Amino acid sequence: MTRFLAKRLAGMLLVLGLVSLMSFAVIELVPGDPTAAFADASATPEQMARLRHELGLDLPLPQRMADWYGRLLHADLGQSILLRRSVTDAILERLPVTLSLAGIALVAALAAGVAAGMVAAAYHKRWPDQVVMTAALFGLSVPEFWLGLMLILLFAVRLGAFPTGGFVPIEQDPAAWARSIALPAAALAAVQVGFIARMTRAAVLDVLHQDFMRTADAKGLSRADIMLRHGLPNALVPILTVAGIVTGSLLGNAVIIEQVFSIPGVGRLVVGGILSRDYPVIQGGLLFLAAIYLMMNLVVDVLYAVVDPRIRLE
Amino acid sequence: MSSVSSMSAAVAAPAPSPGGQALRQLLGHRGFLIGGALVAAIVLVAVFAGALAPFDPLRSNVRMRLKPPDGLHWLGTDHFGRDILSRLMVGARISLVIGLCTALTTGVFGTLIGALAGFFRSLDHVLMRLMDALMAFPAILLAIAVSATLGASVTNVIIALSVATTPHTARIVRAAVLVVRHMDYVEAARALGAGELRLLLRHVLPNTLGPLIVRLTYVFATAILAEAALSFIGVGPPPPAPTFGNIIAQGRDFMADAPWITLFPGIAVILSVLGLNLLGDGLRDVLDPRMRV
Numbered sequence: 001m002t003r004f005l006a007k008r009l010a011g012m013l014l015v016l017g018l019v020s021l022m023s024f025a026v027i028e029l030v031p032g033d034p035t036a037a038f039a040d041a042s043a044t045p046e047q048m049a050r051l052r053h054e055l056g057l058d059l060p061l062p063q064r065m066a067d068w069y070g071r072l073l074h075a076d077l078g079q080s081i082l083l084r085r086s087v088t089d090a091i092l093e094r095l096p097v098t099l100s101l102a103g104i105a106l107v108a109a110l111a112a113g114v115a116a117g118m119v120a121a122a123y124h125k126r127w128p129d130q131v132v133m134t135a136a137l138f139g140l141s142v143p144e145f146w147l148g149l150m151l152i153l154l155f156a157v158r159l160g161a162f163p164t165g166g167f168v169p170i171e172q173d174p175a176a177w178a179r180s181i182a183l184p185a186a187a188l189a190a191v192q193v194g195f196i197a198r199m200t201r202a203a204v205l206d207v208l209h210q211d212f213m214r215t216a217d218a219k220g221l222s223r224a225d226i227m228l229r230h231g232l233p234n235a236l237v238p239i240l241t242v243a244g245i246v247t248g249s250l251l252g253n254a255v256i257i258e259q260v261f262s263i264p265g266v267g268r269l270v271v272g273g274i275l276s277r278d279y280p281v282i283q284g285g286l287l288f289l290a291a292i293y294l295m296m297n298l299v300v301d302v303l304y305a306v307v308d309p310r311i312r313l314e
Numbered sequence: 315m316s317s318v319s320s321m322s323a324a325v326a327a328p329a330p331s332p333g334g335q336a337l338r339q340l341l342g343h344r345g346f347l348i349g350g351a352l353v354a355a356i357v358l359v360a361v362f363a364g365a366l367a368p369f370d371p372l373r374s375n376v377r378m379r380l381k382p383p384d385g386l387h388w389l390g391t392d393h394f395g396r397d398i399l400s401r402l403m404v405g406a407r408i409s410l411v412i413g414l415c416t417a418l419t420t421g422v423f424g425t426l427i428g429a430l431a432g433f434f435r436s437l438d439h440v441l442m443r444l445m446d447a448l449m450a451f452p453a454i455l456l457a458i459a460v461s462a463t464l465g466a467s468v469t470n471v472i473i474a475l476s477v478a479t480t481p482h483t484a485r486i487v488r489a490a491v492l493v494v495r496h497m498d499y500v501e502a503a504r505a506l507g508a509g510e511l512r513l514l515l516r517h518v519l520p521n522t523l524g525p526l527i528v529r530l531t532y533v534f535a536t537a538i539l540a541e542a543a544l545s546f547i548g549v550g551p552p553p554p555a556p557t558f559g560n561i562i563a564q565g566r567d568f569m570a571d572a573p574w575i576t577l578f579p580g581i582a583v584i585l586s587v588l589g590l591n592l593l594g595d596g597l598r599d600v601l602d603p604r605m606r607v
Contacts, residue, residue: 018443018446137588141588286451289451293450
């Protein structure tokens with residue numbers, strides 16, 4: 001188990017190294033002068049020179065790279081040009097918002113998706129299966145931001161049951177927090193349910209044909225018992241894989257959903273940074289979100305080994 | 315369109331041509347036919363948008379602003395009095411061009427990287443770790459960053475989406491190459507003296523086409539969804555280009571009074587993506603049955 005963990009950790013660190021290099025390189029890819037986007041008619045050459053200095057663009061490339069990694073070792077992602085403050089602080093301040101949004105969506109999507117997938121597998125090729133699979137196919141085809149807008153239209157504008165946007169911190173008012181996060185989480189979760197249901201169904205169908213399932217049936221276990229005690233646990237590894245993939249796309253989709261619902265999360269910060277060319281925010285935000293994703297993958301890898309001991313021996 | 319799977323099927327039950335067999339299976343696949351009909355209809359509308367559109371999609375008409383759907387404007391008008399149906403028809407063209415070009419670009423680069431990694435083992439580690447690193451960024455955020463950095467335009471959206479979808483494609487091609495390169499017929503060709511490049515191009519790659527075609531169909535669908543999201547954020551093809559995402563973004567401010575502006579482009583996205591997903595599922599069932607979900 002230790003060797004397995006060490007190997008996975010080493011792999012993750014290698015990829016993290018590449019990710020940090022790519023995040024750094026973003027500013028190098030900008031065609032022309034990266035500061036040109038800030039140059040309006042009123043910008044004096046001195047102001048532009050100061051901005052270039054702030055971004056470190058007046059230094060040679062190796063020096064800038066050394067600075068970037070030197071700062072990373074201190075968890076310092078640099079200073080935002082527009083916010084005039086530390087990018088690390090700005091991200092950490094918004095992180096709980098994004099994590100709670102994505103976390104709630106993940107739990108909801110997994111619960112609904114796994115349940116739907118199991119129902120579909122249990123009633124393979126009968127009407128519940130067909131209903132679930134048709135709904136799943138539609139779910140895969142819906143743009144999450146549009147679904148968010150439709151939820152706002154229906155539940156906020158027409159019915160007035162939820163706010164049209166914004167975010168209330170949980171420590172300020174738990175009920176208002178729940179109401180502010182319900183619609184965005186629902187929009188995020190809904191588009192993932194179809195994918196989870198399809199994968200769960202396939203995993204469970206695979207297990208259903210195993211000998212031990214026939215044995216369980218032969219020894220007289222009820223259908224529900226067979227599915228829950230023998231079917232689901234043995235389908236867990238593929239479902240875990242799905243959970244990992246879904247976590248990745250939830251982080252990405254949360255970026256968009258935060259725009260739709262005006263939620264002050266990390267995604268809104270980074271997209272704002274991208275749109276206003278606030279390079280330290282872009283670099284730091286990209287690196288940070290990728291690092292979270294890699295850590296989630298590591299957790300999934302470890303869970304694999306916990307769920308299926310055979311994987312530890314690989 | 316011979317693939318590993320249809321070839322092994324051909325061994326079990328000798329058929330005259332694996333390609334013909336695959337085609338026959340596809341034509342008997344209900345989902346594939348529905349998806350095909352849906353996509354064909356959308357392609358026709360997009361190609362003939364100029365002739366079919368009842369109004370000029372860019373011309374505003376202040377007296378007709380925010381009109382609900384009626385006999386004249388079937389899907390209503392927006393805040394400039396522009397006809398939504400006409401805008402959607404032209405928008406479908408932009409979406410399809412972006413989706414198709416993204417799928418083709420991804421196909422080229424994904425195959426190149428995947429084939430190099432799968433066939434030349436010395437390159438495998440480097441290339442795949444690079445792909446892992448790219449995949450660590452949320453795909454949509456990567457696309458937003460690339461598109462915003464290069465500047466919003468149709469071409470740059472295609473580049474951005476290709477960057478975001480290539481790593482996974484490369485991984486799929488690599489996996490297929492790894493399976494095929496150890497097949498007996500490849501060993502046989504090697505024994506007959508075929509060079510590495512010939513082995514790769516003539517014997518290995520053609521047999522990875524199945525999974526690749528399936529993947530590219532899904533990339534096409536994903537690209538349409540992602541383009542809508544990019545346009546919505548404001549880093550897609552700039553307005554007044556009537557992309558699905560642009561129309562949704564513009565309709566957002568009038569959602570309470572004129573929900574049709576936002577509603578219909580969303581349905582257009584769903585129908586396009588649904589059609590492509592159905593096609594993809596059908597192709598997967600026939601060309602790559604191991605991946606069957």
